[in-house]
Amino acid sequence: MAEIFICNSDELAEGGKGIRFPLLAGSDEATGFVVRYDGGAHGYLNRCAHVPVELDWSPGEFFEGSGLYIMCATHGAIYVPETGHCTGGPCRGGRLRKIQITEVDGKIFWHPDDYLTSKPISSL
Numbered sequence: 001m002a003e004i005f006i007c008n009s010d011e012l013a014e015g016g017k018g019i020r021f022p023l024l025a026g027s028d029e030a031t032g033f034v035v036r037y038d039g040g041a042h043g044y045l046n047r048c049a050h051v052p053v054e055l056d057w058s059p060g061e062f063f064e065g066s067g068l069y070i071m072c073a074t075h076g077a078i079y080v081p082e083t084g085h086c087t088g089g090p091c092r093g094g095r096l097r098k099i100q101i102t103e104v105d106g107k108i109f110w111h112p113d114d115y116l117t118s119k120p121i122s123s124l
Contacts, residue, residue: 015067037081049094
């Protein structure tokens with residue numbers, strides 16, 4: 001499957017606001033997100049491992065105050081940005097669903113897989 005453009009690399013600040021993007025998780029409409037941490041771009045399905053709710057506090061706000069961990073706004077679960085593993089909260093030991101991300105020539109792309117696919121553009 002072809003890679004899908006998300007954003008320009010300079011739109012992601014280290015430990016800062018993430019970029020959301022539409023996708024299908026199975027047959028359900030959902031969002032993915034990409035954040036920058038430790039110099040790399042990391043992408044996940046925007047769904048808590050505890051209960052399937054979106055993680056962000058407000059659109060794109062995924063990190064807790066220190067900028068070191070992704071935090072679920074609903075349950076307070078704490079996730080390691082590089083791996084998506086939950087290290088604290090109600091889903092400890094669980095993990096976020098990783099999305100393959102590539103960063104090439106100042107652009108960030110995501111790669112669909114067998115479960116996460118691009119959302120078709122609706123015709124008007």
